[in-house]
Amino acid sequence: MGPRSSKVKKVHGHEGDAAERGRKQAVEEFTESEKKRQQIQNAQRMSELKERVKREKAKLKSYTPGDMSGAGEFEDIDLSDINAVRIAVIGPAGCGKTCFINLAETILLGEDKVTAIPQSAAGEGSLYLLPHLSSLNFRLLDSRGFFSPGESYKEELIQILSGRIRDNEPIPRPNDTYGNHRHLRDVIAKRDVALLSDCIHGIISVLDYNDPKFMEYADEAKVYRRLLKENGYSTAAVVTYKTTEAITEEDRRYHQNEAAKAIGSSIDRTFSLLNHVALGTEITVETEMTIVDILKTALLGAESFIKVQKQLEKYKFEDEIRDILTEDQRISVVDFMTSLENKYAWTKAEVNNVIEIFDNNYIDTVQRLNQKWEEVEDKITPWTIKDLIKEELDELLL
CATH class of the missing domain: 1.20.5 (Single alpha-helices involved in coiled-coils or other helix-helix interfaces)
Known part of the structure; x- marks a missing residue:
């Protein structure tokens, strides 16, 4: 057993x-x-x-102003004067503005077409307002990094937004010792606000989460946020990372929330971005998608700004014409055509040809033009100008 x-x-x-x-x-x-x-x-x-x-990259490469807003948004708004949507990339010195533009150029145009070259860590970075992506119908404009986004930066930002500082010009500051910067500040201050086509239409604001002042910007940037909001800008915010260590989703969300508060953007317009240029690492497809989303968001905000400004221009033009009519019911066709020339960016030759037709038919006022319109309409070319004259005339004499 x-x-x-x-x-x-x-x-x-x-x-x-x-x-x-x-x-x-x-x-x-x-x-x-x-x-x-x-x-x-x-x-x-x-x-x-x-x-x-x-x-999405193909859409950006073929982009024309108005595309992001969709069909119908600009149906009654003339965008022919907006050759390129202009987006300023702004932020503290060393935050990664130029690196961001470099990444955008690399994924849209290829490495051999990159024009945004970051400075060494010891340098201040760009001192100029430099346009990039000039082969596309939108521009990213690199700007001089600020050290404090308070009152001292306000006037500089106003000059950039208003187009007083022109492309490829230095961005001068009161304490500069560079060349003719002091003289240039006086010249810029005396310039008129540029045409809408030459102003800044959109903003991408960049912050580096390693910046020692990162947590202070929510308080320091009050003037900065107010200025952008009052002028109708809808800012896209970017938090850059220069680290090869994994970043938790919790930390990422926290940094995005802090950046949104500092810049005044909504959380859905705030992005995290690994700075491959500073790290010297290969651009991932996830980073490409993030760059594309940032550009689309900035372009959508820029189109909204342009739409509002165009509507304001139209209302201002109509008010000015009504004021003239109130003062004098005999507004001249020359004044009328000059107003339209400025509004629609017609050439002097086109306007003079139309005025000559009016002169030959003894039309000297808009009231007289309205009475004799059927006699002269077929003589006015091109038809696009004729239709706009009739449209404005009818609206004027309502």
Whole structure:
């Protein structure tokens, strides 16, 4: 009985080992299967992301003003004078403004077309208002980094937004010792506000989460936020990272919230971006998608700004004409055509040709033009000008 019992135990022991090995093998097979399934899903997601990035990049390359807002938004607004939407990239010195533009140029145009070259860490960075992406229908304008976004920066920002500081000009400051900066400050201050086409239409504001003052900007940037809000700008905010360490989603959200508060942007217009240029690392497809989303957000905000400014221009023009009519019911066709020339950016030759037609038909006032319109309308070319004259005339004499 004893030996047999021992033999039974050994058999049972072998069966237990076999069962354990079976369980381990099943777990390993399941784990491997899950791993492969996850790899397939990840590969599929990456493939879909690459396709989306490709489509969105193509849209940006073929972009024309108004595209982001969709059909109908600018149906009654003339955008022919807006050759390129102008977006200023602003932020503290060393925050990654030029690196951001460099990344945008790289993914849209290719490395061989990059014009935004970051300065060394020891340098101040760009001292000029430098336009980039000049081959596209929108521009990113690199600006001089500020050291404090308070009252001292306000006047400089106003000059940039208003177009008083022109492309490729230095951005002078009171304590500058560079060349003719002091003289240039006086020249810029005396300039008129530029035409809407030459003003800044959109803002991308960049902050570096490693900036020692990162947490202070929410308080320091009150003047900055108020100025942008009062002037109708909807800012896109970017938090840059210069680290190869993994950043938790919780930290990322926290930094985005702080940046949104500092800049005055909404959280859905605030982005996190790994600074591949500063790190010297390869640009990932996720970074490409982030750059695309930032540009689309900034362009949408810029189009909203342009739309509002165009509407204000129209209301101002109509008010001025009504004021003239109130003072003198005999407004001249010369004054009328000069107003339209400024509004629609017609050439002097086009306007003079129309005025000559009016002179030849003894039309000297808008009232007289209204009375004799059917006699002269077929003589006015091109038809686009004729239609706009009639449209403005009808609205004027309502």
